[in-house]
Amino acid sequence: MCGIVGAIADRDVVPVLIEGLKRLEYRGYDSAGIAVVDGNEVSRVRRTGRVAEMAGAAEAEGFHATLGIGHTRWATHGGVTEANAHPHISHGVALVHNGIIENHDEQREKLRALGYEFESQTDTEVIAHLIHHHLKNGADLLAAVQQVVKELEGAYALAVVSRKEPHRMVCARMGCPLLVGLGEGENFIASDVSAIIQATRRVIFLEEGDTAEITRAGVRVFDPQDNEIARDEHLSDVSLASLELGPYRHFMQKEIHEQPRAIGDTIEAVIDGGFVPELFGRNAEAVLKGIEGVQILACGTSYYAGLTARYWIEAIAGLPCSVEIASEYRYRDAYADPRHLVVTISQSGETLDTMEALKYAKSLGHEHTLSICNVPESAIPRASELVCYTRAGAEIGVASTKAFTTQLAVLFQLAVVLAKLRGRLSADEEAGHLDQLRQLPGSVQHALNLEPQIMAWAERFAGKPNALFLGRGLHYPIALEGALKLKEISYIHAEAYPAGELKHGPLALVDAEMPVVVIAPNDRLLEKVKSNMQEVRARGGELFVFADQDSNFGESEGVHVIRTPRHVGVLSPIVHTIPVQLLAYHTALARGTDVDKPRNLAKSVTVE
Structure with missing residues (x-):
């Protein structure tokens, strides 16, 4: 869920880290932070909220370095506080982590017995202290990480730096994505190629259980048995243009x-x-x-x-x-x-x-x-x-x-x-x-052309606390998807039902304040759907119907109709998806929510 980026170079990597985190913010946006090794010191800046707030603090504090790691967080263990934000530091060891360590309680007790104190509620701080413990007992950074991951149960992607080894970064993965970006005299790590695409397109995807040592000169990858191994290099086809908004608001x-x-x-x-x-x-x-x-x-x-x-x-x-x-x-x-x-x-x-x-x-x-x-x-x-x-x-x-x-x-x-x-x-x-x-594709474009009409509906939806979505047959999953989209980004409680199930419970919810969205294509179930719509009208419910161009019914009091292109047969669910997406989007706009980064959610779900 969270995002990781790291870099080592002859140039200042702080701009690379911040730009990378901005591109990873869709993976988590509760808090963000970076840690850099400057000389023999580790410096850190963290902030709750968006990457922009952390970036402003880093600029104000004059951060610059040739080695660093960054993280944008979606909270799992511990609330949204600066103390729980990554990177976590233990005696000069800085670490960022995606995933969940299932045996963190057991490890925490062991570490407390060894004299370690904890500043956060996270499972991640356990890993930082474990690495420091192995360093203190004579291991170098690579060996310490390789030993620690064998003690962890759960899922992780890790990136670690140490003030005592300012020439390298070590990373590891199990169950969470992590890749290495290859440059000329500089190298990078990230949980998603979008974070480093501005610097390189050459990437190595780490496999389950891999660890890796990243220096300016090169990259060494080790398998779960700590044997050095060659992983294939790939050329990413992600374009910078695809990561930019262009003329769109979101x-x-x-x-x-x-x-x-x-x-x-x-x-x-x-x-x-x-x-x-x-x-x-x-x-x-x-x-x-x-x-x-x-x-x-x-x-x-x-x-x-x-x-x-x-x-x-x-x-x-x-x-x-x-x-x-x-x-x-x-x-x-x-x-x-x-x-x-x-x-x-x-x-x-x-x-x-x-x-x-x-x-x-x-x-x-x-x-x-x-x-x-x-x-x-x-x-x-x-x-x-x-x-x-x-x-x-x-x-x-x-x-x-x-x-x-x-x-x-x-x-x-x-x-x-x-x-x-x-x-x-x-x-x-x-x-x-x-x-x-x-x-x-042409039918989908025709459906997109309905946007002005859907915007008018969205204004009516914006003040409602609940909504029902109905569909039958092939279109019931599209009703489910429409309800999910509305609740995800507008925070309106929405549920979807097969239209024939109305009388088995949901009809009790219908009144004048409950908008009911109906997916009503011109297929063999249309007459059944019309009967279900009459059940809603009889209870004072207001209907918002997405019908096909060739459906044989029109608007009336309490029944609003937007017509998608003519019925496209078995592919109709794809076309009818477009209006419910647009309805959710414009309702969220009308309510002033954060469309691209809805609360409590993140894009890539790499935890249970």
């Missing part, structure tokens, strides 16, 4: 409007080459031909993408499909059928619960795995047999938008490929699906 707005392009990039391969198994990897045909079911594991918005995919996979491919929240699946005695394909969905590829659920599925005997992810070389794709990358580009806003719709595009492709391999797809049906995909 990254969320920018990313909503990037969806026609993101979807177009994601479906480019299938438009050019058809529904071929190779979309999912070189040996995908052999794997996908033999599967007899699909198990989808994901969290949050990605879970809703999986719920949508279940309809496609069962209806188009004729395969049973189950969808589970990863954090629930990993802790239950699950039934495993090795003939089922395990599909994990994660924007970042580092979502801890999803990664652990994948490991658990493998331990149960699942042999075939597929990752759908937006970040190349991230942990979940590396642990999967097959991979398909969405091509959404960098997503900075905490509330996922273009990652969700590109996930849906990939999942639809999977359903059609599975149908084709099982002999369930005629040539005409395949051509029809291909034509629907080809038209999808």
